[in-house]
Amino acid sequence: MWKYIGKIFINLTFVTVLYLVSYTNLDTNAAFQLQHLSQFFFNRHNLTRNFQEIISFDDYWKWLHTCFTPNIRAESWYNGDPVKNMTDFLNDKTTRIIGWATMRQLRLKLNAYCKIPVITRPFISSCKGKYSIFNEDAYSYAPGWVSSTNVSYPTSIKNAFIYRTSAELDSYIYVGDHGTYGSGGYVYEFRGNLNELQENLTLLRQLSWLDEKSRAVMIQLNLYNPNVNFFTSVTLLTEIIETGEVFPSAYIEPMQMYTEFNNFSSIFYLTIASIYILFIIYFTICECYSIYKLKKKYFRQIRSYIEWGIIICSWTGVGVYIWRYHEANRIGNYFRYTNGTQYINLQFATYVNNLLTFLLGFCCFFGTVRLLQLFDIYPRINIFSRTLRRAFKDLVSFSIMYFLLFSAFAILFYLLFVSDMESCSTIILTSNMLFQMILLKFDTSDLLQADAFLGPFVFTLFIYFCVFIGYTMFIVIINIHFRFIRRDTIRQELHSPNIPLFIIKDIAKRLGFKKATVTPLPQPISVVIQLKHKTPVEQLPDKFKKLIIAIDKIYPTHTESDITENNQITTMSNFNTQRKRRRKRHIIY
Structure with a gap:
């Protein structure tokens, strides 16, 4: 014990x-910090200036001018009073920028690998391939992506067309939703007052700082909130894939790098x-x-x-x-x-x-x-792990079969609807869609729009085989082994003492909270199993008797006179029976 x-x-x-x-390494304020900065930068209340709704370069420049740039400089208070000692703060007046914000661009080389079909070469002279670290442009240019220019530009504009390495930027490789991007790039630094920033952005737009060779634009801010002692890394990534589509995404990660403790803590x-x-x-x-x-x-x-x-x-x-x-x-x-x-x-x-x-x-x-x-010594609590342990081989065999069946349907959906549904554009997204179907959280209208016949047909096949049949087999496997473990648990409880309960009773008895009691002898195993584990056929007579009793209580079939007559008839029959017995005894004697 x-x-x-x-x-x-x-x-x-x-x-x-x-x-x-x-x-102690976590803080609930991290969620509130993330929510605040998301609403602050994304501008979700404005449908035309929402960062997550950007679909073109024009939308991106408008968002920079109207939402992002005004929010990284502290303006006057709500009553018109000027801010004091908040030069490097955001417009929320609580979060400080460490240094300045940067906007980094990654581009393709001039002759990036892209093969044009022979039949279209008379009409198309060049194309731009998919971005990778190996075909990234790492040359420096003059403003306007030219080799040289005689026009005088501000230093920040000139530096935006000069390639900078990861050592200069103190940056690292970044993994986005549609690609992995290098640690260097062409960087514009948001330095100066609000008017200077607005003028520089207008000039960058005129010089086509973003064009058909741009593949990723990454805005990075490093913030510190002294109220909650949080450092926050903000990355606003905009990916431009080879089809021309724009995908914005944001990563805001607050972290508590160190904690100031007093002596006791x-x-x-x-x-x-x-x-x-x-x-x-x-x-x-x-x-x-x-x-x-x-x-x-x-x-x-x-x-x-x-x-x-x-x-x-x-x-x-x-x-x-x-x-x-x-x-x-x-x-x-x-x-x-x-x-x-x-x-x-x-x-x-x-x-x-x-x-x-x-x-x-x-x-x-x-x-x-x-x-x-x-x-482990209390069988009723660890019945879950014991059931899984006993059913391990059957579950492995079933999982292999189910995985192959699920993979077959994933390949089928991918090949049928890869060009019709965004949720089937990759194998991973297709598998995610099928998992949603299993949970019955999928809208079949997308399949119906993709194909009026194949969509509902393959959906019905998937639900029938992977949901109805597959889940039924899984439940049957678990149920068979669970019933065996439950019978084994009852046997263990009858032959071995309940150690946790014995410990609790022993401690209570030693503390004087409970007197010693005599426990009744356990019934034989066969009797307990027969009482607690009857088959449905064996339980049928008892259920039928209970049903008759319940019906008699609700709808009585005998009146009081009938009951009296029955009692009289029973009494007379008993009297006649006794009389016959006496006659037999008299004859014998």
Whole structure:
């Protein structure tokens, strides 16, 4: 009993420490910061100036002029009073820009690979291929994308046509929705007052800074909100694919790089972190010893992979946390040294912070699943894991069959509707659409518009085979193994004591809350199984008797006179029977 209590104490203490370490790195204000900046930059209330509704270069320039540029400079208050000491703040008066905002463009080379068919060459002289890092333009030009010019332009305009490397920009490769983009590019810096910015944007538009060779425009802002101690990396990406379509997307990632602690909270956090590391050292030693003792049997247990999932994610998280701590110190020192007037790119810090968040999330997941080990001796609680363990082979076979069937339908939908539906433009999007069909959250009107016959036909086939038949087979497999585990659970409860309940009763008795009671003897297994697990055919007579009794209560079939006559007849018959018995006895004697 005491061994089991010690196991409970160790596991609950470890999970508590794990939650404290994980949730101290999070702040609920991050969601509000993201929501505020999204509404601030996207201009969602204006249908004609909404960033997410941009479909052309004209829309993009209008959004820059009317929405973005006015919001990155603090203007006067609502009553007309001028702002003071907020030169580098956004127009919300609460968030400060670190340095300045940048707009980076990535372009194709002059002779980017694109093969024109022979039949169309007399009419089309050139074409532009798909963007990749290998065919990215890395040459510097004069304003207007020419080799040289005699016109005098401001320095910021000249620099916007000069290619800059990742070392100069302190930038990294960026992965978008439709491509992976390099770390260099042609950069315009939003420096100066609002009037200068508006004039520069107008001049860039006249010089065709964005043209048919542009493949991505990336606006990056690095912000700091002193009210909630949040650094925020904002990336507004606009992708232009080879078909000419424009896809805007935004990534706003607030992060708390470091936390200022007072004396008590600092000591508490360091203590919790130290206890957590001691737990990980202890678990690592225990698992290494188990591998040495059990050999190959160790890797046949699912519990082993859960333990190593916690250990690997924890040790990696410790290293990433130290990495993030040094990165935060570098950013903080540079921010303090420059008073926030120089450009600092938070892109790398965002990657490190996201990696730490992922690791902590998986640690909490494995730690919570690990609590299921506490109920190994209580069969009614771990019936879920025991059922899955027993049905593992059948589920693997079923999953292979279902995966092949699902893949066949995904390929069918992709080939039939690739040019008619956006949701079938790729295999991944097609699979996502089929998952929505399984959840019955799909609008069939798109399929009907794509093809009046094939759309409903293949939809009906998919629902019949993958939903009706597939789900029925899955439920039957689980049900068969669940009934077996349930019978086995009843047998275990009859032959083995309920240890958790025994511990609770024993503690209550020792504390004086409950007196000792005599438990009744258990019934035989066959009787319990017969009482609790009758087949539907065996339950039919009992159900029929209950039905007759219920009908008699609602609609009585006998009146009081009938009952009296029946009683009299029964009495007379009993009297005649006794009389006959007496005559027989008299004859015998």
